[in-house]
Amino acid sequence: MPNYLETTEIITRYLKARVPLIVVKSTEPVRVFSILRTISTNIPSLPFFYYSAADGLRELASNQLVLEDQSLAAALDQAKTMFKARRNVNFIFTEIDHLDSDTPTARHFCQMVRIAEEYQGAIILLADKPVWSGLARLGMSVTLDLPTTEEIFELVSGMMKGHSTAIPVEWAESDMRAAAEILTGITEAEVVNVLATMLVKGAIRAEDLAELSRFKDSIFGELTGIERIRLDDNYHVGGLDNLNAWLKKRKALMKTDLSGTRLHPPKGILLCGVPGCGKSLSAKNIAVQWELPLYRLDMGAILGMYVGESEQNLREALETAERMAPCVLWIDEIEKGLATGSGDSSVTKRLIGQFLFWLQESQAKVFIVATANDVSTLPPELLRKGRFDEIFFVDLPTETERTDIIDLCFWKYTNHAIPSHLVAELAEVSEGFAGSDIDAVVHDIGSEMLFNNTTELPPSDYIRSQFRNVVPFSQTNPEELAAIRDWGRHRAVPAGRTIADSPDNNSVFAGRTIVL
Incomplete structure (x- = not known):
């Protein structure tokens, strides 16, 4: 879809060609009006009027009210009169309902387009959803894309520089470009709102970049099938x-x-x-x-x-x-x-x-x-x-890696280290365990300590028994495990070290996962 400058050029060409109907599809009417005001300034010979339910019919350049009656019917009657009275008149209509299907309103606009064409006039429709094909085919359409990263960068840098004399702004150009990239995908008005919300804090710090994603996430809210996952730093x-x-x-x-x-x-x-x-x-x-x-x-x-x-x-x-x-x-x-x-x-x-x-x-x-x-x-x-x-x-972790996993999990759930000889024994007992199996066993041990209201580790025999009681996936589904490994051996890249690199090559791929 075209950006701001491209859309400006396309609409200008349509107007100079006197296309009788121009449909501008966008969710940002303010940006579209900015384009149209620029065009009206560049082509002073073309008079422009605009209509909205809130403002009625007004002259675009001066914003002067043309009619006291603010109804759509009155605006269309006035447009018909002005089309017949003078040539090259342009009428902009926004916030018009019932144009997405074959309705009386859509058919009325079809008649207006034919009158505009007869007198070299033009009707410009601003729409945020599809227009009935019977109407749209009487003219040309253009869709204004959301602001590009470069456009947002200009907006970000302009607002930051404009406030840099009043509040501390630590963002360098690289930070502003990073901010623009994060904010890409939302409207210009939303960008302004996000930046204004940050500016009122009284300072813009380098770490504030992380806050932009949270603002952006709040704009979109929830959508079926996609959800935001909240993260912390406790992933290893x-x-x-x-x-x-x-x-x-x-x-x-x-x-x-x-x-x-x-x-x-x-x-x-x-x-x-x-x-x-x-x-x-x-x-x-x-x-x-x-x-x-x-x-x-x-x-x-x-x-x-x-x-x-x-x-x-x-x-x-x-x-x-x-x-x-x-x-x-x-x-x-x-x-x-x-x-x-x-x-x-x-x-x-x-x-x-x-x-x-x-x-x-x-x-x-x-x-x-x-x-x-x-x-x-x-x-x-x-x-x-x-x-x-x-x-x-x-793949499954090797014995060396199971040793590391056991150490890390005990620190995580019990705040204790266990003797090296016991770690080595547990690493051997846990042959075939996935990282999640070890994590679950040690979590149960930590839970037992909490239930007993003690900070001391249970006896070694209890810890051994907890590990021996686990029946891992590798034992319950050996055929499925063999099939998974056979596929991975020939069609994927090992995520860890290759067999030749591993001191313990008791599995197809060595160097696997430590879960914390």
Whole structure:
């Protein structure tokens, strides 16, 4: 969609060509009127009048009231009279209801457009929703896009510089550009409101950038299928060396202004592997490390019961994610919404096609972190190179890493370290445990201490028994585990160290997850 300058040029050309009907689609009437006032100043030979239910019929340049009667019928009658009395008159109509279908109001405007065409006049309709095709086809349409990042930067820098003499403003140009990028996706009026709210605090600090995402999030509110995940700093994922190194390089692309380059931001990753080994936790950790908001796309909530509802829900969710950019979009268990099989429905196929098209074409800084336990059910076209930037496999932790996990979990839940010989014993006993299994066992031990109102660790025999009582996924579902590992061995990049790098290669991929 065209930006402010492009829209100004397009409307100017339509007016000079004397197109009888110009439909300007936008949710920002103030910006549209700014464009029209600029055009009226640049082309003084064309008189402009505008009508709204609140203001009645007025002359655009002087804002002088033309009629005492503020009804739409009176304004249309006046327009008809003026079209016949002089040529090249332009009438702007806004806040007009019932133009989205074949209604008497829409047909009345059709008649007015034909009169305007006969006398070289023009009707300009400002609309925030589609106009009936029978009316729209009598002229030309243009859609004013939301402010670009560069336009918002000019607005941000103008407001900051304008107040810098009255209050301390610590933002450098790079901070203002970062602010503009965060605020991209909302209207100009909303940008002004957010910045004004921050300015009244009496100072603009460097750390205030983080507050912009919260303001932006409050503007959008809740949308079916997408939710904001509240984050804290207590996310630690260890062992995923390859994944962490890969993410470190991509962070620069997400945080840098790419407008002057041909580079595009990273699209995202697919994390597959054994359940309970930190795939979902990684999504939270990425958002924390990159200092970006995290949104969760619930594929189950996307699916609707009516024809076309699921596709509409997915489209709205993805459009909202684009407007919330830069952000991390977490799609947990993506196979639940896009799985394929013998019973594929047309809805599933359309959802897959819609998601793939968005994944391919979107240039927004929306970093996808999709997780999957059963990758075999995902469509092959989703796994093709170029869809996601990379596919990583997360396996069970090795004995060395289980030692680290046990140490960390005991500190987290009991505020105690345990003897090294007991840690080594527990690491051996926990062969086949996922990080979440160890976390749950130690949490139970910490809970038992709380129930007994003691800060002392339970006896070693009790701790051993708690670990031995766990039956992990690797034992309850060995065939499924083998299938998951077989898929990951041939089709994904190990998220941690390779076997050759690992001192303990008792699993297909070593160097896995530490959960805190």
